[in-house]
Amino acid sequence: MAARLNPLTALTAAAAVLVITTAASSWAVSLTVAVGAVLLAAAAGIVRRVLLAAAVIVVPFWLSLLVIHGLFFPEGRTALASWGPARVTAEGLTFALEMGLRTAAFVLVLMVFSFSVRIPELVAALTARRVPPQVGYVLASTLLLAPLVAARLDKVRQAQESRGLVVGRGIGSRLAAIRLQMVPLVLGLVHDAGIRAQSLDARGFRSTGPRTSFTQVRDSAAQATFRVFAILLALAAVGWRIAESLPAGSLSAWFLSGAGGG
Amino acid sequence: MSQQSLTLPPTDRKAVRRRRLLELLGAASIAATFIFLVLTQPADIAGGPGSVSSLVALGGFLLGALLLIVGVLPTLPTSTVVLIPVALVLNIVLGQLMGTSGLPFYLDSIGTVLIAVLAGPAAGAATGALSSIVWSFFNPTVLPFAAGAALIGFLAGVAARYGLFRRFYLAPVSGFVTGIVAGVVSAPIATFVFGGTSGVGTGAIVSAFRAMGDTLLAAVTKQALISDPMDKAIVFAIAAMLVYALPRRTTFQFPFVRRFRVLAGKEPAGRNS
Numbered sequence: 001m002a003a004r005l006n007p008l009t010a011l012t013a014a015a016a017v018l019v020i021t022t023a024a025s026s027w028a029v030s031l032t033v034a035v036g037a038v039l040l041a042a043a044a045g046i047v048r049r050v051l052l053a054a055a056v057i058v059v060p061f062w063l064s065l066l067v068i069h070g071l072f073f074p075e076g077r078t079a080l081a082s083w084g085p086a087r088v089t090a091e092g093l094t095f096a097l098e099m100g101l102r103t104a105a106f107v108l109v110l111m112v113f114s115f116s117v118r119i120p121e122l123v124a125a126l127t128a129r130r131v132p133p134q135v136g137y138v139l140a141s142t143l144l145l146a147p148l149v150a151a152r153l154d155k156v157r158q159a160q161e162s163r164g165l166v167v168g169r170g171i172g173s174r175l176a177a178i179r180l181q182m183v184p185l186v187l188g189l190v191h192d193a194g195i196r197a198q199s200l201d202a203r204g205f206r207s208t209g210p211r212t213s214f215t216q217v218r219d220s221a222a223q224a225t226f227r228v229f230a231i232l233l234a235l236a237a238v239g240w241r242i243a244e245s246l247p248a249g250s251l252s253a254w255f256l257s258g259a260g261g262g
Numbered sequence: 263m264s265q266q267s268l269t270l271p272p273t274d275r276k277a278v279r280r281r282r283l284l285e286l287l288g289a290a291s292i293a294a295t296f297i298f299l300v301l302t303q304p305a306d307i308a309g310g311p312g313s314v315s316s317l318v319a320l321g322g323f324l325l326g327a328l329l330l331i332v333g334v335l336p337t338l339p340t341s342t343v344v345l346i347p348v349a350l351v352l353n354i355v356l357g358q359l360m361g362t363s364g365l366p367f368y369l370d371s372i373g374t375v376l377i378a379v380l381a382g383p384a385a386g387a388a389t390g391a392l393s394s395i396v397w398s399f400f401n402p403t404v405l406p407f408a409a410g411a412a413l414i415g416f417l418a419g420v421a422a423r424y425g426l427f428r429r430f431y432l433a434p435v436s437g438f439v440t441g442i443v444a445g446v447v448s449a450p451i452a453t454f455v456f457g458g459t460s461g462v463g464t465g466a467i468v469s470a471f472r473a474m475g476d477t478l479l480a481a482v483t484k485q486a487l488i489s490d491p492m493d494k495a496i497v498f499a500i501a502a503m504l505v506y507a508l509p510r511r512t513t514f515q516f517p518f519v520r521r522f523r524v525l526a527g528k529e530p531a532g533r534n535s
Contacts, residue, residue: 022317022320057401061403065457068457068459103457114398135335137347139395141344145348179503186508238321
């Protein structure tokens with residue numbers, strides 16, 4: 001399902017949902033969005049990967065929120081329990097719950113996007129929109145490079161071990177071991193980058209002007225309309241939230257005086 | 263590898279001016295967002311998760327970071343552009359490792375500082391911002407910190423420009439100062455977007471300040487002032503160590519290193535640039 005969408009449509013949808021969730025700032029909306037993201041992931045068949053990756057990020061986050069706001073919330077009035085300086089308050093727990101759900105929705109929505117998007121299509125779509133080609137290169141290259149760097153680090157470690165590297169208990173020995181692995185790794189990567197720069201330059205990487213792409217990105221009038229609609233909806237949510245936050249009555253007073261003056 | 267492209271660079275005045283404008287707008291957006299957040303915070307956070315502040319923090323900082331990237335990236339030489347992915351992978355690999363260790367340090371900007379020392383403040387700023395954006399494909403919570411990461415890269419480049427990486431003991435000092443600035447700028451994001459937390463280790467310090475009755479922004483800022491300067495001092499020292507370990511043949515290929523004599527020592531012989 002996600003494969004047939006233009007990546008920009010998916011990106012716009014994710015961004016709009018996040019803006020609306022932040023603007024609404026209510027636990028019910030956040031929970032709905034989070035559940036919706038999980039259902040969407042299930043429909044795309046990536047629910048296990050998304051949930052696992054999100055849990056690694058969100059669970060320590062929740063624990064930290066609980067420690068900060070659950071135990072210490074000086075603004076709280078309704079104390080539920082207290083040990084010495086620590087005071088569990090209803091307000092603190094509510095704040096932690098709201099923040100926790102909002103963060104969970106934030107993480108889940110972006111995870112569903114990044115796990116379902118095809119990077120070559122995203123890069124092609126960005127280049128077609130006249131985003132500088134370097135942005136697409138950096139994005140795609142980093143995602144491809146990560147496993148290569150991990151493999152290379154492994155090779156460096158093996159090579160140093162065969163030269164007699166033994167990691168001792170002491171911190172000095174550990175730091176020395178890190179240095180012995182980091183320096184060859186970085187040196188090799190910088191050297192490789194130089195070679196890559198030459199071959200990229202030889203193929204006209206820096207040339208300006210129109211570019212063609214092997215990757216065809218599907219787009220449709222309906223998707224373009226949807227993107228405009230999503231952006232307008234997000235802007236409306238922001239406008240509503242700002243109007244709401246102004247002191248009560250000031251907006252209508254300004255409106256009336258403006259109407260009277262005109 | 264540093265040799266210039268054989269074709270002449272296009273001298274399009276209008277495009278250059280447009281990019282400079284994008285950079286300035288990006289920096290202005292980040293600065294204005296920070297000032298707005300600091301000025302309006304007391305009224306907002308007491309009334310529940312401050313939603314206007316979160317929107318402003320997310321929107322203003324992200325917009326600034328994006329403008330910086332689009333403005334800076336096309337001006338960089340290819341030899342620097344291909345180094346950016348390497349720096350990002352180093353950031354991510356080392357940052358993920360530290361994030362799980364529970365220590366109140368991040369060490370997630372070694373690659374950014376490395377690029378800044380080799381290629382200058384603009385490249386450093388773009389690398390920092392891009393690092394947050396690419397990393398958010400694995401961990402979305404780093405996305406809002408893009409502006410802070412850009413600032414770290416920029417300040418590291420400025421430190422290198424004025425020769426603070428020529429002596430090993432000066433690098434951690436400049437890192438310490440960078441950490442103070444970066445911590446103060448990043449604190450509103452941790453406060454308004456995530457309710458004051460960015461990890462278990464830092465959370466414990468925040469709750470200690472909260473126990474003394476600080477407001478959330480004050481507590482998070484104080485935590486950042488404890489963690490960030492130390493963190494950046496370590497990062498700058500590691501980056502300096504890595505740059506010194508690189509052969510001069512490699513480091514002097516970067517025009518920024520040659521032009522501002524970023525590193526002590528002479529240019530290797532036999533190179534006429």
